[in-house]
Amino acid sequence: MDSIIEGFRRAFLLIVHLDPELLKIIFLSIKVSGAALIISTALGLPVGTIIGLKKFPGRGFIISLLNSFMGLPPVVVGLFVYLILSRSGPLGFMSLLYSPSAMIIAQTILAFPIVAALSHSSIIKVDPLIKQASLTLGATHFQVSVTVINEARYGIMAAVIAALGRVMAEVGAILIVGGNIAGYTRVMTTTIALETDKGEFELAIALGIILLVISFLINIALYLIQKKGVLQTGQ
């Protein structure tokens, strides 16, 4: 019990004194997760929009695939990215394994289905009258699509935040492809795993507290966005 209390005391000291190692880990986490989120949104939003607005053969299959991939086990993603980026893999020549880039790739793969599937879900929930209204007011098909996306904006924002929650809390995939190299690929979640293994809890607890705060802030943002959407549409 004493060691736990001591761990918390030291953790708070690390946070209060803005420990450089702690800050470095936090910034790398934000950089990797932020980049993964931007890329997955840039790819996932158009995919979600297309399958939400257009009808084409295989659409149902893609929707089922995306929904299934929302629950992809991170260690499986880590394994596949590892195999692809390893020296003998198809992209081994790029020497990306054990780098932040490899971690971004793995996190993008995890976040992409969430952004695409939840965006699709928000877009199909938009009242069909909206599409009809914009057509009757003289919108081109592209302008109709933009209008529908705009109407689904709260749902899309919630999708992006849900993806952020997923990548910030992720550990399995980035541990495999990043290698948890101190000062280079060590992020919050992998540090917590490592430090706990070592029995040195102060840094792990400090990062755990920060991760919890970030997770709480993400959920507050999600709640506020959903509340705003409900207030405006009255639904």
Add this chain to the structure above:
Amino acid sequence: MNLSLVVSNINKSYSRLPVLKDCTFSFDERGIYVLIGPNGSGKSTFFRICSLLEDPDRGVANYFAGDSAVKRDINLRRRISLVLPKIGVFNTTVFKNVAYGLKIRGLNNKEIRKRAEQALELVGLAHKKNINACALSSGEAQRLGVARAMAIEPEILFLDEPTASLDPHSTTIIEETIQKIKEEKKITIIMITHNVFQAQRLADTVLFMYEGMIVDFGAGKEVFKKPKDERTHRFITGKMVY
């Protein structure tokens, strides 16, 4: 050049069931044309084909500017506008709802503001321009639909049951707005109504549709006073069973 609509021998079927049979008519005068007829007479399908929302199986709905036919493209769609019984309200302010049609036409902000405010004045919603349109009552939403359609200054305005499910007060406001549009804007208005009294109040020309055909038409007062077709007489006197 004023836009006119000529409908020639339009036929349309759904699941092999004929809905429109050889409908022919010219909408070439300014004023209010009112389509009346029992449920299932084909009014809405005729309306949707005229307003370019649907294509006929056979026949054509051609638009003309003077004697020249106008190509059916986005530019033509932007010269007409529609108000449907249920309007899709954009989840933003009343003002932005009205400005939508102007923004997508690439008008500058000054012109957008001017036209949107005029349209809101026209329907009596200027005082609500900054509230979220989703908070409007159904009567106000319908007026918003008219404002949105009028802001783009259409040459032909289509109104499909614009007062359906509205209370008498909202109905009066909409009817007054339609009269005002007719007098001030000098455009062609084509509307559907189930309300025979409303048709009497508004119509310059009445078209009576029955079983997919235009069976009677003429100046509003004439049709209601001396209908040429027995079916029209039975419909407007409330004796038609369908």
